[in-house]
Every structure is written in C-alpha cells, then in structure tokens.
Amino acid sequence: MENMTVARVKGESTRQKSVLSNLHTPWNTHPFIFRLPTEMLEDIFIRCASDHHYKHDGRPIWAAPSWVNVSYVCHHWRHVALNCPTLWTYLFITSRRWREALLARSRQASLKIRGNLLALPDESRWLKMVETVMDHVERIQELRLKLPASYTTHQILSKLSSRAPRLQNLKIMVADSSSEWPSLLFDGDPPALHTLELSDCAVPLSSFKLNALTTLALHDVPVRFRQNIEEFLAALGCMQDLEDLYLYNALNSGTGFLSSAVFEYKNKIELPHLSCLLISAPLSTTVALLSCINFPLDTKTCLTCGLESSSFSDNYALLCSVLTQRYSVDEDQALSSPTILSLVIHVTYGSREVKLTFSESKIDCMDSVNQLWIPNSLLRINLVLEENDANRIIGNICCSMPLSNVQNLLVINPPFSPAFWRRMLGHIQDVRYIKLTSGNMPDLSVLSHTDLTALENEQNRTGVTGDQGQDRVLAPRLEDLVLECITFLSEGDSDQEEPAITRNCLFDALSTRPAQGHLTMTECWMSDSDDGLDLGLVWGECNVRVVYERVHSSEEEDSIDLEHDGSDLEHSDDTVY
Structure with a gap:
C-alpha cells in the first residue's frame, strides 16, 4: 500500500x-524580450560573441565564455542560437568536444580565429586545436596568431600554404625571427585579403598578391630580413587601394637609394586613397619613401626619423625640400587643401628629441601632445637631433611648411634664441595665441616694435625679404601670450647658451607693441631682479591680465592678479602656501 x-x-x-x-x-x-524577431536575436547574440572574442585579444580561454549561455535561456533562444552558424565561428576553446561542436555548428560559415601560444603551460593542447582549425583554411576569414619560438611555429606556418579565398584579415606575431616561412603563402593568391599586420616576422611580401589590400602594418621586422627601399616600393606599387600604411622599424636605411640613379628617375607611386601614414625609420628611409609616394594632402601623417651619422645635414635638407614640394599649393588648390591652424613644438631635454605637430584645429593645451595622433593633426614629425642643431633644423622644417594661417603656437621647453623667434614669427605672421610651457624663458625681445634692425639683418643674411616700413612688427595680430611653468633667469646658463631673461626683459619688449593684447603667467618662477617692476609699461596702453606665482628665497609663494587699462591699476595680494 x-x-x-x-x-x-x-x-x-x-x-x-x-x-x-x-x-x-x-x-x-x-514578455517583450521573448517576442523579438529571430533576426534581431541573432544580431544580439553575434554582438555578444564578437565583443567577447576581441576583448580577450587572443588570450587562451580554457572554458566556454559567458555568451554561450544564451543557448540555455529557453527553448526558443536555444533554437535561434543553434541555427545561427555565424555565432559559432568565433573559435575560443581547446577541448576536443567543443572544437568539434564549434566546427559543426558553424557549418560552412567563415571562421574568425585568434590564438596566443606565447607562454602557455600546455602548448600542445592549444596546438592541436590550431592545427585542426587550420585544416579548414579555405573557410578562414580572420586569422590572428601570436606564435612562440618553438617547433610548433613551423607546424602551424606549414598550414598557410593552402589557398584561402575568404581570408580578409591576417595578423601574425612570431617570437622566433628565424622561423622558416612557406615559400608561397596561401597559394600566392588570397583575393579577399584587405588587412595585413606582421610583427617580429619576415613574411616575404612578394610571396602573395596584395592588390586588394587596404591596410598594411609592418612592425619590428628582424634586421636581416628587412627589405631595401627599391624592393618595398616594387611591392607597394601593386597596392593602389591602400588606405592605411604603418611601417615601424621595417625597412633598411635608404642612404644608398637616395644617392643612386634610380632615385633620381623613380616614378612616384600613386596611393590616392591613403588616409593614414606612419613611418618610423632612419631619416634617409623616411625621405626616400616621401619622395617616391604620391598621396592626398589631407592624409594624416606621422614621421619618426631615426638619427643617422652619414649625410645628416643633407638628408634633413632633402626632408625640408620634400615637405615644401608636398604641402606648397597653388591658388587653384588653396581652397581645397587643408589649412594648418596650430603648430606644436615639443623639445625633450636630455634625449635631444623634438616633436613637431601641424594641426588643422586650434590646440592650446599639452594634454594630447604625447599622444601618437593629436586630433585633426595633419602632420607629426618626431626627430632625434645632434648637438646644437635644434634651432636651425626646427626652423628649417617649420619654414618649409605653409604656415601663413597658423593662429595658435604651443612650445614646450623653449630653449630658443632671438634669431629663431625672428624667423618663426616672421613665418607665422597671423598668429593670435602663443603659449610657452615647462622650461626657461626664451629671449622674446623680437616682439618689440623697435626691433626692426635685427630683423632686417636676418632677412638680408638669409635672402628672405618682406614688407619694409615703419609700421612693420612681428606677429602683429598677437592677442594672447601665455606663460605656464616658465622660469625667468636672473643669470644666464653658459652650458645651454641661454642669456639672462627676467620678467622686466619681457615687459620691456611688450611695452612698445602698438596692438592690444593679454598676458597670462601661471606658476612661473621669478628672479629677484624683478622687484619693483613698473606694471604701467606692460604692453602699451591696453588691458593686461597677469597671473603668476613668485618664489622668494624663503620659499613663500605670492599670487597676484593684476588688471591694467592704462589709467587704473587694481591690486589683490593673496598668499598661497
């Protein structure tokens, strides 16, 4: 019972x-969530899988990722997930069961593979999956691999000899630069390949066709495998659709090429769709590439020029010549060509590094100066200079660019002489805003209205002539001069060849200017010789705002805010500790 x-x-x-x-x-x-159309659910599921796939950036995952749980919510969601082949093309697991399930569920959809074999505790486990998947190379759409210095690298690379008609994105980094590559990659013809990124490996570009390529990135090619300029240009000539070109320590020195007859008669390679160009190479290589490639004026360009002992001055002269030819436009092109509104000069003491940025937007702060791409920057040049060459070379490069429309000038660590400033301000006559930050105060006596003799002597010496007349003044439209973290020297620095520049020197220069303007000084260190300054002499009969901190020998800091309109003078003295 x-x-x-x-x-x-x-x-x-x-x-x-x-x-x-x-x-x-x-x-x-x-519930609404269960009434979504099948197509929308599939799109959501695929986005979850894609985000997880790229977020992990190829790191090994030993268990199924969280997005797989969408197939366990309800019968309807599971039915949608299992009948969406694209969802299962993001390969993520190493176990045999999951590997077979993924390949089966993805059916014949294109595969996206990311694998990082570097420093794995069980390399053979991951290798089995990679080898199995590489047997389906004809289905691979995206392949991103980080390979170690071991026997597994050759085993995987041997799989790359088969044809890959769907391959669009190939990114490979190899820790072992001696790895042997197949003589013919992808049977020499990956017709859909549009992105190729290679790091620390020596893939011969001539081993397969690159006609459809839109992005080419070569990083740290082993020295013994680097191509010379002529070989690379021959391969580049087939990439008419290229949009992004990144060359970082990828090519040999171009010194021999620049002195050869081939360089003199080399036809330029047309890259009409190029939007981003990054070159990090010896100076001669950079000059050779710029001389042999023709690309749009608005291409965002970043050049890092390594120092070379031979033909140093000649190569910099060639660089200036190339820049002049590239960016100088006639009247018909002026309306459609980009306009440079800001110039940033950043000098790094000790390393002799200089960064020059020419931007289409107004830049008045240094927050983004150290970024690779400053917003709307047209051209970025990073230089490594020899001793005592900063003033001359920076001046030559800047004056080779069309800077007549520059309104903002930002200088970081400005160790420049009056001759430099005469030349720069004579070239950027429309400048409205100048900011100097982090360094010693340069000699700005050239801002004086009466400093015409030195300017005329400089013009006569350089052969550059300008408008003559008593009303001529450098930077006549200057409205704002900002000094931030600048030190005024009461005694000159003989090692740096810097004269003694006090606050009085600056005010004396500004007091003779005919135009009105504003001066702002923030966190500046003053010399003792600035005591008893007559603020009535500042910048003529105009409104002047001065904010500065003065450091006494007792390390007490005074903050003073002054307003001067030529008649009334108001003081407010607040001590800041």
Missing part, C-alpha cells in the same frame, strides 16, 4: 510539472 502511494505521488508530481511547463511556454511569448 505504501509503495502504491509513492507511485501515485511521483505520477502526480510529473503531471504537475508537465502542466507548469505547458503554462510557461505560452507565458514566455508575452
């Missing part, structure tokens, strides 16, 4: 569960 009761209870329990399940099924059709 007792057993019969247990049987009835179990039967009733089963029946009740069935009733509840039958009730839940129609109930699940009422």
